[in-house]
Structure formats: structure tokens, C-alpha cells
Amino acid sequence: MGGYPLIIGIAGKTGAGKNYVASILEQKGWRTLDLDPVGHRALDALSAEVEERLGPGLLSSDGSVNRRLLGERVFGSPQALQLLEGITYPWIEKQTRLWLEEQPDIPAAVHGVNLHKTSLVKDCRFILWVSAPLRTRRQRVMRRDSKGWKELLGRFRSQRRLGPKLFSRNAEIYKVRNSGNDRRLRRQLNRILSRLDTGSSGRGQ
16 A cells, blocks of 8 residues: 555444544544545535536535535435546545555544445455444434434435445454443454454454
């Protein structure tokens, strides 16, 4: 991988606690990158191409992409979604790799709900799959986004097929359960991260 640090991925459905797991790694000296904001920057950088490829009326008065209108344009249209991903993902991957090269001596973790759709997975030593009960995830997202369940239902439904098997062809998977017990979560993470020091490996732990 030439100038890259040790890299792992953090994945899981919305509300599972990917950001919290990332924060624990930061406490241990890791660098972490949330791909969702990188995706937002991609839309800003590629706004003209997005409108050209996906049709007029997607830009706000300041020239930025209207994300609400874009969501409506691609919702329920696999073809439009695939087109959007083809525009933005190469930019996201390039910017992420530039970020990784900045400090090659510090281990790094990248995370995002659509990590599995990028080529970054192949750069990861393994994937941390973070899970939590549906009820717990629902409560977390409602509290975080200040929205009712009906407003969030579509997002949860769109992730029904999201699971660790989507990563298994390209990376080892280690599963952690984040049901709200912080001590237990940290214990799970410490056990998995210790494998990096010993060089041992194993799938689906």
C-alpha cells in the first residue's frame, strides 16, 4: 500500500454506534475519518457534474447541491443512485487516501454507512462490524436527529440488507455489540485490537 498506515474500517447500520467506536479508537491514539462529511464535500466539489448527469433543478441559489431534492431524485431509482455513486465515490476514495498518506505512522480507521460500496475496504486490515438492537438504534437516532420514527422509517428500511457479508469477500470481519454497556464494548474492542499486536487473525470473531 506504499505510504499508508495500518487501516481498519468501522461499519454498521445507522444508530449502531460507529462514531462512538471511532471516538474510543481516538482515545487510543488512532486517527479516524467519517466518510459521510467527505461525501458532502464531494457533492460541493462536483455540483456542476451532479446536475449535468442527474438533471436540472438540483442546485440551490448559492450553487451547492440541494440534498433534499437530490434525495428525492435518487430515492427509489437504482439507476440514478448508481449514477450518483459513480460521480462521487472516486472523489471520496481519492480524498480519503490523501488523508491516509498524511500520517502514515499512525493507525487509522475509516467509517461510514456506505463503506462497503467503496474500494477502501480492500485497504483495510479488517472491518469492525458494530451492531445494536433495533430498539436501541431507533432511540439513538431519534434523539440524535430530533426526528420522529415515521420520518426515519425509510432510512432504516433502506439498510435492511446491510450486513457484514457485504464486506466478507474483501476483508476479515470482527463483530462488536454496542447495546449501551460501555465497559463491555471497550473490552470487546481491546480483545480485537490486541490481535494487531500479536499478528493473529480470525474471521467473524
